[in-house]
Amino acid sequence: xxxxxxxxxxxxxxxxxxxxxxxxxxxxxxxxxxxxxxxxxxxxxxxxxxxxxxxxxxxxxxxxxxxxxxxxxxxxxxxxxxxxxxxxxxxxxxxxxxxxxxxxxxxxxxxxxxxxxxxxxxxxxxxxxxxxxxxxxxxxxxxxxxxxxxxxxxxxxxxxxxxxxxxxxxxxxxxxxxxxxxxxxxxxxxxxxxxxxxxxxxxxxxxxxxxxxxxxxxxxxxxxxxxxxxxxxxxxxxxxxxxxxxxxxxxxxxxxxxxxxxxxxxxxxxxxxxxxxxxxxxxxxxxxxxxxxxxxxxxxxxxxxxxxxxxxxxxxxxxxxxxxxxxxxxxxxxxxxxxxxxxxxxxxxxxxxxxxxxxxxxxxxxxxxxxxxxxxxxxxxxxxxxxxxxxxxxxxxxxxxxxxxxxxxxxxxxxxxxxxxxxxxxxxxxxxxxxxxxxxxxxxxxxxxxxxxxxxxxxxxxxxxxxxxxxxxxxxxxxxxxxxxxxxxxxxxxxxxxxxxxxxxxxxxxxxxxxxxxxxxxxxxxxxxx
Ligand code: NA7
Numbered sequence: 283x284x285x286x287x288x289x290x291x292x293x294x295x296x297x298x299x300x301x302x303x304x305x306x307x308x309x310x311x312x313x314x315x316x317x318x319x320x321x322x323x324x325x326x327x328x329x330x331x332x333x334x335x336x337x338x339x340x341x342x343x344x345x346x347x348x349x350x351x352x353x354x355x356x357x358x359x360x361x362x363x364x365x366x367x368x369x370x371x372x373x374x375x376x377x378x379x380x381x382x383x384x385x386x387x388x389x390x391x392x393x394x395x396x397x398x399x400x401x402x403x404x405x406x407x408x409x410x411x412x413x414x415x416x417x418x419x420x421x422x423x424x425x426x427x428x429x430x431x432x433x434x435x436x437x438x439x440x441x442x443x444x445x446x447x448x449x450x451x452x453x454x455x456x457x458x459x460x461x462x463x464x465x466x467x468x469x470x471x472x473x474x475x476x477x478x479x480x481x482x483x484x485x486x487x488x489x490x491x492x493x494x495x496x497x498x499x500x501x502x503x504x505x506x507x508x509x510x511x512x513x514x515x516x517x518x519x520x521x522x523x524x525x526x527x528x529x530x531x532x533x534x535x536x537x538x539x540x541x542x543x544x545x546x547x548x549x550x551x552x553x554x555x556x557x558x559x560x561x562x563x564x565x566x567x568x569x570x571x572x573x574x575x576x577x578x579x580x581x582x583x584x585x586x587x588x589x590x591x592x593x594x595x596x597x598x599x600x601x602x603x604x605x606x607x608x609x610x611x612x613x614x615x616x617x618x619x620x621x622x623x624x625x626x627x628x629x630x631x632x633x634x635x636x637x638x639x640x641x642x643x644x645x646x647x648x649x650x651x652x653x654x655x656x657x658x659x660x661x662x663x664x665x666x667x668x669x670x671x672x673x674x675x676x677x678x679x680x681x682x683x684x685x686x687x688x689x690x691x692x693x694x695x696x697x698x699x700x701x702x703x704x705x706x707x708x709x710x711x712x713x714x715x716x717x718x719x720x721x722x723x724x725x726x727x728x729x730x731x732x733x734x735x736x737x738x739x740x741x742x743x744x745x746x747x748x749x750x751x752x753x754x755x756x757x758x759x760x761x762x763x764x765x766x767x768x769x770x771x772x773x774x775x776x777x778x779x780x781x782x783x784x785x786x787x788x789x790x791x792x793x794x795x796x797x798x799x800x801x802x803x804x805x806x807x808x809x810x811x812x
Contacts, residue, residue: 292320419704422662460654493552684781688742746806
């Protein structure tokens with residue numbers, strides 16, 4: 283028997299393995315892919331980049347690592363991030379405890395011996411005292427069921443499961459479904475290659491220019507000369523990111539001209555910080571409307587054909603309620619002759635045919651279809667595994683009406699099972715790398731505490747779990763992000779209970795709550811000696 287099985291070798295799985303080994307635990311990581319990297323292994327579509335500055339979206343645990351690694355751009359591409367993660371795996375000699383190309387099929391809690399039995403696609407049964415699900419919040423990719431897809435004679439792809447072999451769209455007629463972050467990144471790149479690109483848009487999206495550029499030596503030096511202090515400051519923010527030069531006042535407290543100036547300044551700078559131009563954009567609809575209208579006017583300015591521009595203008599939900607994207611020439615792409623926007627709100631698809639897509643009596647002849655249609659977020663990857671806790675209860679059954687956790691870290695009746703998928707935690711609204719480190723440090727400290735004090739099991743008590751669920755909900759209702767159908771609330775998946783899943787109360791507040799729980803002797807958890 284080993285101490286811990288970790289499922290997933292992405293950003294979280296790698297650091298979890300590192301921390302556990304440093305703390306003297308035996309651990310093994312199981313990963314279904316043929317390489318490490320998690321989302322950065324799978325999302326290798328052209329144009330894939332992080333949309334948080336890499337100087338911040340990177341590990342902080344090793345001063346040596348953060349000093350020696352050199353990012354080439356502010357928002358590096360997927361291959362560079364994957365190189366970084368591979369570098370980390372080699373530097374800290376992590377590979378020897380990672381088993382690739384292995385699917386975890388089941389994780390069953392054995393109440394008699396207080397241990398987890400992990401069953402894998404290789405037919406192995408691994409016994410471990412603890413199990414950590416580092417399976418990612420956006421890892422279960424989803425292709426919508428559209429009539430006739432199986433008859434299509436061309437190729438089709440999902441951005442979140444992109445092939446490792448080069449895909450070249452030169453001279454081809456390509457359709458893209460999906461205009462979320464992945465669609466916004468891939469569309470301008472495909473447009474450059476394809477003979478013709480058809481963008482099948484169901485919901486128009488808000489996006490801000492990334493204004494990506496090579497990392498300037500002075501900026502890099504500014505970070506590296508005082509990395510520890512900057513990282514400390516990041517922990518005190520709501521988003522886990524340092525945003526310099528922000529106004530820090532309410533949009534409604536300044537004149538309309540001052541508002542526009544500030545939006546223009548943030549838009550020219552680029553970055554998701556646009557949403558933080560003023561402090562009330564996320565909870566005051568009137569304030570939010572002013573920022574949304576600014577972005578709508580930018581679309582009207584950029585897109586030459588006014589009819590196309592109107593179709594690209596998002597409406598009906600607050601800015602930020604579907605995750606804001608960062609783009610490079612997204613709206614400009616629709617000025618090209620080889621790009622056609624197909625508005626699915628006017629008429630939905632009837633079917634995919636062997637040679638393309640049919641809407642009414644219009645046929646779009648195609649060679650390739652790209653689905654940038656997102657993920658079964660938070661719970662999708664967990665539900666692919668048959669997870670059974672006390673009395674054989676399945677996680678799927680327990681969460682039939684929506685997931686419930688304590689601090690996003692554990693759920694009652696599933697002792698010694700840690701979850702790090704962004705549920706009930708601020709990860710998806712914040713700097714995920716920082717949130718991952720925070721979660722993992724908490725889990726490792728907890729395991730050390732259990733070992734030192736001879737506890738066999740830990741799990742939340744149901745009251746603490748329910749209270750946390752109520753708090754997550756209350757905060758979600760306070761801000762505007764819950765006011766749209768999105769992967770935040772499961773509305774993108776048919777039949778999924780509509781529950782707002784992430785915690786939007788901020789990295790700083792979440793972290794403080796986690797610290798207080800520990801300071802109060804793991805308040806809300808049941809610790810048992812057998
Ligand atoms: P998202 O943000 O979930 O976007 C998926 C997109 O696909 C969105 O525009 C959807 O429209 C669209 N979609 C989904 N199903 C369909 C069908 N059946 N027909 C047409 N269009 C459809 O996924 P991403 O991969 O872009 O981004 C996920 C996160 O990864 C991102 O936020 C970053 O954190 C990284 P809808 O809005 O549902 O109408």
